[in-house]
Amino acid sequence: MAQMSNGAMARVESILVPMEFTTASHAHECGYDDRHSLETGMARLTILDEHGEEHHYCLNCARAFLREGLEQVQVLLEAAKRLADI
Numbered sequence: 587m588a589q590m591s592n593g594a595m596a597r598v599e600s601i602l603v604p605m606e607f608t609t610a611s612h613a614h615e616c617g618y619d620d621r622h623s624l625e626t627g628m629a630r631l632t633i634l635d636e637h638g639e640e641h642h643y644c645l646n647c648a649r650a651f652l653r654e655g656l657e658q659v660q661v662l663l664e665a666a667k668r669l670a671d672i
């Protein structure tokens with residue numbers, strides 16, 4: 587059961603891996619394709635894996651990952667709605 591705290595909304599189980607946009611502190615390659623380079627100071631998507639290790643991706647890859655994830659979530663949400671109607 588979700589717990590209520592301080593009148594805030596009940597927290598739900600997150601289905602997303604921890605991720606946030608960070609700034610590259612040094613030049614390096616994108617974690618998805620080493621032909622994508624990130625220069626110092628550029629924004630990047632940092633994803634934390636199950637071992638607590640950070641992986642950094644360029645913004646083009648970040649947009650592709652987010653779009654793909656959004657599509658998967660939309661398909662699952664539609665399926666959940668259909669199943670709830672049966």
Ligand SMILES: [Zn+2]
Nearest residue numbers: 616622644647
């Ligand atoms: Zn990339």
